[in-house]
Amino acid sequence: MSTYLIKRVLFMIPLLLGITIICFFVMRLAPGSPTDLQTQMNPKASAEMKERLMSMYELDKPIHVQYWSWLKKLGRGDLGTSFSSDHRPVSDKILERLPITILINFLSLLIIIVVAVPIGVLSAVHQDSLFDKVTTVLVFIGFAVPTFWLALLLMIFFGISLGWLPISGLRSLNYEYLSAWEQLVDLAKHLILPVFISAFGGLAGLSRYMRANMLEVIRQDYILTARAKGLSERQVIYKHALRNALLPAITILGLSIPGLIGGSVIFETIFAIPGMGQLFYMSVMARDYPTVMGILLIGAILTLVGNLIADVSYALADPRIRIS
Amino acid sequence: MNFWEMFYKNKLALTGCSIVLFLFVVSLLAPVIAPYDPGAIDLKNVLAPPSGQHWFGTDQLGRDVLSRMIWGARISLKVGFVATGLAILIGMILGAVAGYYGGWIDATIMRFVDVMLCFPTFFLILAVIAFLEPSIWNIMIVIGLTGWMGVTRLVRADFISLRERDFVQAARAIGANDARIIFMHILPNALASILVAATLGIAGAILTESALSFLGIGVQPPTPSWGNILTAGKDNIDIAWWLSLYPGLAILITVVGYNLLGEGIRDAADPRLKR
Numbered sequence: 001m002s003t004y005l006i007k008r009v010l011f012m013i014p015l016l017l018g019i020t021i022i023c024f025f026v027m028r029l030a031p032g033s034p035t036d037l038q039t040q041m042n043p044k045a046s047a048e049m050k051e052r053l054m055s056m057y058e059l060d061k062p063i064h065v066q067y068w069s070w071l072k073k074l075g076r077g078d079l080g081t082s083f084s085s086d087h088r089p090v091s092d093k094i095l096e097r098l099p100i101t102i103l104i105n106f107l108s109l110l111i112i113i114v115v116a117v118p119i120g121v122l123s124a125v126h127q128d129s130l131f132d133k134v135t136t137v138l139v140f141i142g143f144a145v146p147t148f149w150l151a152l153l154l155m156i157f158f159g160i161s162l163g164w165l166p167i168s169g170l171r172s173l174n175y176e177y178l179s180a181w182e183q184l185v186d187l188a189k190h191l192i193l194p195v196f197i198s199a200f201g202g203l204a205g206l207s208r209y210m211r212a213n214m215l216e217v218i219r220q221d222y223i224l225t226a227r228a229k230g231l232s233e234r235q236v237i238y239k240h241a242l243r244n245a246l247l248p249a250i251t252i253l254g255l256s257i258p259g260l261i262g263g264s265v266i267f268e269t270i271f272a273i274p275g276m277g278q279l280f281y282m283s284v285m286a287r288d289y290p291t292v293m294g295i296l297l298i299g300a301i302l303t304l305v306g307n308l309i310a311d312v313s314y315a316l317a318d319p320r321i322r323i324s
Numbered sequence: 325m326n327f328w329e330m331f332y333k334n335k336l337a338l339t340g341c342s343i344v345l346f347l348f349v350v351s352l353l354a355p356v357i358a359p360y361d362p363g364a365i366d367l368k369n370v371l372a373p374p375s376g377q378h379w380f381g382t383d384q385l386g387r388d389v390l391s392r393m394i395w396g397a398r399i400s401l402k403v404g405f406v407a408t409g410l411a412i413l414i415g416m417i418l419g420a421v422a423g424y425y426g427g428w429i430d431a432t433i434m435r436f437v438d439v440m441l442c443f444p445t446f447f448l449i450l451a452v453i454a455f456l457e458p459s460i461w462n463i464m465i466v467i468g469l470t471g472w473m474g475v476t477r478l479v480r481a482d483f484i485s486l487r488e489r490d491f492v493q494a495a496r497a498i499g500a501n502d503a504r505i506i507f508m509h510i511l512p513n514a515l516a517s518i519l520v521a522a523t524l525g526i527a528g529a530i531l532t533e534s535a536l537s538f539l540g541i542g543v544q545p546p547t548p549s550w551g552n553i554l555t556a557g558k559d560n561i562d563i564a565w566w567l568s569l570y571p572g573l574a575i576l577i578t579v580v581g582y583n584l585l586g587e588g589i590r591d592a593a594d595p596r597l598k599r
Contacts (some may be wrong), residue, residue: 018439026452146531148538149572152558160562167561262446264513266535270558280447281539284454291452292325299444307442 004151005312012304018292019153021301022260024067027289070293073237079297080290085237088292094276098298100170101268102292104191105260107251108199116203117246120210124245125237127215133177135207147263151270166190168272194271198263202256209252245320254310258303328440330592337588343581351398360388361425362395364549371564381566383556388545389566390549393574400578402534403464410468411529412472412522415475420506424482426520431481435455435475445470449532450541475521482514492519521587527579534575 054060061069067209079090123132159167166172170190178186217223217242226240264277276295277297281292331337350357359379366386374381380389422433449466456462486492487510493507536542537551538558545552550571558567 015439015442019443022439023451026448027455044363076577088531138585141576141580144527144531144576144583146538146572146575146579148535149554149568149575152554152568152572154563155561156565156568215541234520248568258442258444259446262444265450266539268541281450284541287455296444296447299447300442303442 001315003103004315008308012301012308014256015304016297016300020041020297021067023293023296024070025063027292028063028066052235064197066109072289074297077293082283082291083288084286084291090290093291094294094298095278097274097276097279100273101264101277101300103197103260104195104273104275105257105264107191108202108260109196109256111195111199112202112206112256113253115199116206116251117210119207121138121237121242121245124211124218125206125213132211137213139204139208142200145200147197148266148270149266150200151193154193154197155270164194167193170273194267194273197267197270198260201259201263202253205256206252210245210249213248214241216298217241217245247314250314254307257306258299260301261302327592331588332487333557334361334588336584337592338587340581340584340588344585347397347401347578347581348425350394351401352543354394354398356487358388358391360391361548362387362391364388371560371567373564374566380421380570381564383553383564383567384560386498389570392570396550396553396571397550397574397578399460399543399567400533400575401546402532403452403460403467403543404530404582406464407471407533408488408522408525410465411525412475414468414513415520415521416479417473418472419476419479420483420511423445424502424506424510426484433476434480437476440473442469442536446532446535448538449536453536454541458536458544460543463533463536463542467532471525471529478517478521479514482517482560483510486510486513516589520551520586520590523582523589527582527586530575530578530582569592 051060059066070080077091079094082088082090115217119135123129123135126132155167158165170187172178172186172190175183175186189210218237223236223241228235231240261277264275265279265281267273267282268275268277276298280292280295282288283295350444365388366382369378369382369386371384372378372382378388378390380393383389383392415501418433418437422430449470452466453462456466483506494503495505499511514573533542534549534551534554537549538554540552540555542551543549553571554568557564557571
């Protein structure tokens, strides 16, 4: 097991190199430069000043030299300094925003599992029942709904018409005057809509997948055997069938991580949540190369680690898979 | 039962087909059926709720939302087809080459697919388009360039199972070269699954385009697109619900239509796959 882990982690290095090379080159080959934004608005900016900025950011060097120096800095754990006016280290900017993004993504994964698995199982066990038909239709619509539109509708309904939930940010204005418990409630209220929206896409996918798996499993011989032994339907379904149907779902969860992380750009922008996705959007707009590269790297690492955890837990859960 | 009979009996597939055909007609006839000029600003009629004159209301500049949505249908159709066409083309060629030749060629291509798959693609699309200056052509190209991995896997799987078949051996025996075998003999057998992937891909591309336009880096105003009408909906969220409701509904119905059509084609082309 440990050799497998080491191998997998080592394999992540060339993968990450590949990803960073693609991103780096694609970004730098695009026309325009970050110095345009800083000098355009300033009529006093001379060509000389622009050159000084370029050399300060090392943008005047050939692209492979730039990449190499970025990589060398990365080796020391340094993601560089942001091009934006605060000139703070990129790693600081990302780290202060990462926890909220991870929290929201983690909560939505949890919701996806807790809601989608029972839905999938129930609609498979009661195939062609009313419940099954209704959920099938809902799942189909769920695949097609643009999540940002759903977010807008929920904001209009729960936030504006009913006034139950706040529609932007993480904290109310009077946050500092609340007791610890009220602060928690306040945070939870702000999180309900974003977490639901980010979980929504995965809900449809996983519940359909669970249904398909379950349908396949309950037709297997060992389920027939379990029934023949005289086990109760409950035991057959929840002990024998569910376990086997759950296994492949772990991989699906691993694969859904890139979508979740990508989605955080959308819901953090809509709900004005100060997370990594919003930082990414702002940095992209400002052509802040070091920050964009840093977030792309962190996003890729999160995805790879998520996939690794999925694969490992799959192996731990299924004794037929021997990792060597 | 042949393909058409199967397809004809599937009510859901026919529904999907009608939705898609309807959108084609709407896009084609946009200049004729749009009640107003989609760019006509009417400052006396700003943010008017739905009424007899403006069925879907007006936007922040007094433009007719229904007319803008009708013209927006053109945009989403164009983006869906061009982006998916590009993705299919890349995926088809890479998948065919990987599956046909196998060995290190296959391994290299599939590792590349893995790299692309474990990437938060939306981040990459966002970065590239914002840096390239948002335009409809850039959007189509970038969505296409980041959406070919599924097709590659599909075509490769088909090629691996087909390449040792007798008809391929026969083609080889009469001296057909590799390109001829790949494109004339094997590929036609993989067309059904490619067609399904294309139909579902169009739905995905339309969703991505609308999300990008919504974030302000897709189709740029004043060109109307469903996504950028929704941006106006967000800006006026507390006063103009109609700006948010209708364009999103259009996206939803369109995507449902393509998905139904795609699944219908799959069920009809290969009844064994029917779930």
